[in-house]
Amino acid sequence: MAHEPAYVAAVLGQRLGPAELRRLGLPLTAAVVARSRAAVGGTLLTARLALAHGLACNTAGGSHHAFAGFGAGFCVFNDVAVAARVLLAEGAVRRVMVIDLDVHQGDGTAAILGSDPALFTLSVHCRTNFPARKERSTRDLALDPETGDQAYLAALGPLAEAALDGFRPDLVFYNAGVDPHIDDRLGRLALTDQGLAARDAAVLEACRRRGLPLAVVVGGGYAEDVATVAARHALLHEVAAELAPW
Numbered sequence: 001m002a003h004e005p006a007y008v009a010a011v012l013g014q015r016l017g018p019a020e021l022r023r024l025g026l027p028l029t030a031a032v033v034a035r036s037r038a039a040v041g042g043t044l045l046t047a048r049l050a051l052a053h054g055l056a057c058n059t060a061g062g063s064h065h066a067f068a069g070f071g072a073g074f075c076v077f078n079d080v081a082v083a084a085r086v087l088l089a090e091g092a093v094r095r096v097m098v099i100d101l102d103v104h105q106g107d108g109t110a111a112i113l114g115s116d117p118a119l120f121t122l123s124v125h126c127r128t129n130f131p132a133r134k135e136r137s138t139r140d141l142a143l144d145p146e147t148g149d150q151a152y153l154a155a156l157g158p159l160a161e162a163a164l165d166g167f168r169p170d171l172v173f174y175n176a177g178v179d180p181h182i183d184d185r186l187g188r189l190a191l192t193d194q195g196l197a198a199r200d201a202a203v204l205e206a207c208r209r210r211g212l213p214l215a216v217v218v219g220g221g222y223a224e225d226v227a228t229v230a231a232r233h234a235l236l237h238e239v240a241a242e243l244a245p246w
């Protein structure tokens with residue numbers, strides 16, 4: 001529902017060519033294929049759990065640079081786009097919003113879901129970061145490099161609240177990428193650990209106040225060692241554990 005059948009078949013058969021693999025930025029091993037499938041299934045399950053319980057968080061997902069016919073930027077399948085399309089097709093929801101706060105624009109998500117009036121994509125990202133050619137989300141906010149906690153949170157709050165009140169979704173997906181962190185290798189913003197936690201709390205609380213089911217995916221995050229990135233992603237789950245259930 002979100003990808004071209006030929007692309008899906010090429011991934012599952014591990015038949016992508018050299019140029020496609022360069023764009024993807026990952027070797028297409030059996031493990032990467034299995035992981036990509038699991039992330040899509042995981043995000044769909046996360047959304048179903050959110051509809052049942054109010055809040056659910058995947059510990060993977062957020063492959064927002066995957067387009068309908070090709071992968072890019074470490075993203076094979078666009079798990080959020082697939083999950084949104086499946087739930088709309090099932091009639092489980094009528095309107096879905098994607099709030100994407102990974103430091104990179106959610107270009108694949110915007111391209112796949114962009115023209116559908118049942119979907120609202122909101123991307124807050126760094127203006128000078130990958131991808132060089134931005135797609136058009138329903139609403140984009142391109143921040144200057146080095147934007148810190150205070151300016152970031154001041155911009156995000158009113159933007160997210162207005163989008164939620166204007167569109168009134170039945171389900172929200174939140175890409176909580178931690179690459180806006182000041183020490184991230186690929187980000188260019190300047191959020192601290194406290195800033196990331198405050199950002200996550202702002203999104204979660206905005207949805208909870210409105211009684212909106214919220215499905216969260218982890219998105220990107222880049223550091224020299226895995227433990228540092230894991231600790232940053234864990235900030236989200238700590239905030240979520242304090243606020244759930246609703």
Ligand SMILES: [Zn+2]
Nearest residue numbers: 102103104220
């Ligand atoms: Zn990113």
